[in-house]
Amino acid sequence: MIIEKIKAANLRGRGGAGYPTAAKWEMVMNAPGETKYVICNVSEGEPAVAKDDYILEKYPEVVIEGIRLALEAIKAKSGIIYLRKDYFKKYKSRLKTLIGSLPIEVFEETAGYLGGEETTLLEVIEGKRAEPRFKPPYPPQSGLYLCPTLINNLETFYSVAKIAAGQYKSTRFYTISGDVKKPGVYELAEDRPINKALEETGNLPDFEFFVQAGGGASGQILLQSELDAPLSGAGSIVVYSKKKTDLVGLMKKWTLFFIKENCGKCVPCREGVYRLNEMLLLKSFDVKAALEITAVLKETSFCPFGKGVANSFESLINKLWNQDK
Amino acid sequence: MESRQIEIVINGQPVKTNVGATVLEAAKSAGIGIPALCYHPDLTVRANCRLCVVEIVGEKGVVPACATKVRDGMKITTESDRVKALRKTNLELIMSQHREECNDCVWLAECKLLKYAADYKAKIDRFPDRKIKFPITKFGPIEFDQTKCIDCRNCVEMCSKQQANFLEVKNRGFETVIEPSKDPKKDCIYCGQCIVHCPAGAIEAVGEFEEIQDLLKDKNKIVVVQFAPSIRASIGETAGMAHGSVVTGQLVAALRRLGFAKVFDVSTAADFTTIEEAEELVQRISQKKVLPMFTSCCPAWVKYVEFYRPDLIQNLTTVKSPQNILGSLIKTYWAEKEKIDPKKIVVISIMPCTAKKYEIDKEEAKILGMKPVDMVLTTRELGRLLKIKKIDLKNLEPEISDDPLGIHTGAAVIYGATGGVMESAIRTAYWRITGSNMTDLVCTSVRGIVGFKSAEVKIGELTLKAAVANGMQNAKLVLDELAKNPAAYDYIEIMACPGGCIGGGGQPLPVDDEIRKKRAAALYRIDCEKEIRVAHENPQVQKIYEEFFKKDQEKIHQVMHTHYGKKSKSRIIDK
Ligand code: SF4
């Protein structure tokens, strides 16, 4: 059975959280309920991540096969491909042709980055304000229209289809960008340390640098000395030249993104991001205040979005800012 | 909620609690306070202020106490250094979207924002106030100051429960705003429930303090005051007294200290309302006119009908509300009796309600071209006025209200609690139909703050099908039932506010079910202790019917009845 194979392959979700895929599928399969849904999450909203685009371009039929397998395994009523706006335009007709008579719908998402957060995605499909739901219950128990729902990233479905076909080689997709010679999307072994990944793709810089790994806004800052571990989080590596990069400018780029994309529901994120941005704009970056804000973002924000903000800011402040000053 | 008990440990103290309770509820019942701003027991848990975070021993992060269910053996720390630091920062973030304007805030000494800020040593001006340029809007008697709003959305949920859906969340991120709807199909019903559920004092009714103080000095005016039944059981709270304290006598004394020429009790008019309404009900039933008949004492409910359900206008009783009946009587009967030019009389009402401010301005309510009541102060506003004037209710010798509009029955006082109007009218309708009083005057079936109650009452040959709803979401249940079965009920009492007027939008803060229960119990206590408990036996009322109305139906109609009409959306004014 497919779930057994997924388990044997030790596949983890590719959306960023890295939850074991087989366990998730089993939860949905075993959840009581007549009607169940499968959702393929293609909201890819974070800067510097472009692998979903790449996969849709090259292997859409593999993805559809992965969704079909899920529908079959958990006996779902129907599936939904939840597509970022521009991807929807680009791939809608091709996907529809490939879907044929399968019970899979293509949904155009409108909510931006946060629309990729599982429970927000459910609210959006249900036509509500794009904001996260309180967890528990988790989508496998109570998801779309309160029915058990399997939500996986597009790449996860891709990998499942590969597993079913006996072609899975424990790889994942990396989007490499920044101060590199050959930016692009690469398929590499999932346990490849980051420095090796850069080296293999001809992207290892010959100058002093640091990277932001696992998302171009919410990813962690890693120093050169920290690169012999594999990538975690979203599949992206951005390389920054230590000399050329202006840290304030970099943080401004992040807040510009976060301030636009957060939903406004909870205090730490709505207000915290606003204040981080304000401090940067007023050129009055107060490290103590910033770290207090990232602390509430990390520990008290309602959904993973706020925690992501803390992730990048805290690592930058601790590893680069405080070192410089 | 399941009632099985489990034991948890909070700050080292063992606490027994119900399965299904949240950590916040369990702590509260054990007397352990956890700061919470967006939490309100009347509302669903939205968990967005993030102040209630606590640590669970053995777990990594912190969790919001309001949204975390207890588990057997759970060990909770509510005040660790880490938790305190997080609360401090979140408070600083909250306070910097809230413009402090404390001297005329509805919360007065009960402000949670300032209390928490002091508890956690938060610097309330750590960051510049970011909403300083946000608009202040006014709709009807309600004023919404967005510069104080902390985006908790309590009001939005409350407004939707009240079936108005008038307050909306717009935009995203830091641009999120809570604002009155521009949709022509949505309007405010002025219930004021948003006010009593807002932790930040951003919404308030328009109060007319200066005007009142000027009027009281005006030698050419005779300024009289009348206070609603429910006030006597709630105004004490503004002077720091316990919930459910009955302070009728002190209230009268305090109003005299303020300088009012006469202090009348709206309860007297409630007895008129009861008699007129019982009569109308009997007529409607015997002449097979439109049924069910709805009560109309609650102007928020009336506004709901006139705006959202004009098809039901003919079901509203034509009897005026007690405040407008008393106002009308003061400007006709009393003026005539005292030989005063009614134009010189100014009537001020003390009401538990914000919609009452709207009710007095209605064209249909006019008596001889005058407003029956000239100004309404809410319980809260009176509390503040007394504070300004340094009148301490607690320490006043009780006095009695003025004749001839001061005597009332037990039936009148219970108007302030849900089911009270119904119960009073049934007592009188029973007498009107059978010629004798009910042996047991207490209709338990319509009492209690449960949202929706129904009962069948035997009156002679007749079985009266009655329903009582408080809170507009329960009114909605009644309306839905009527849509399916139009003959489900004969007589329906609806109060827009949870618990009826004792939970009104003009009442002191804070409010929750426990407090509403105590206020209601106080009113029923007064009823029990009254010698006369049926409206038709009020000697003063009888006298006024005989001496003033003299069975003149037209006069009765002019003074005590009104009519209604479809309303269109009212204006939202930018201040
Ligand atoms: S952390 Fe809070 S404001 Fe930010 S996106 Fe999540 S719920 Fe919305």
Ligand code: SF4
């Ligand atoms: S007064 Fe009532 S109807 Fe009006 S906004 Fe407030 S809750 Fe809504």
Ligand code: SF4
């Ligand atoms: S007006 Fe008050 S209740 Fe409404 S969102 Fe703002 S702070 Fe909350």
Ligand code: FES
């Ligand atoms: S009270 Fe729990 S998050 Fe606001």
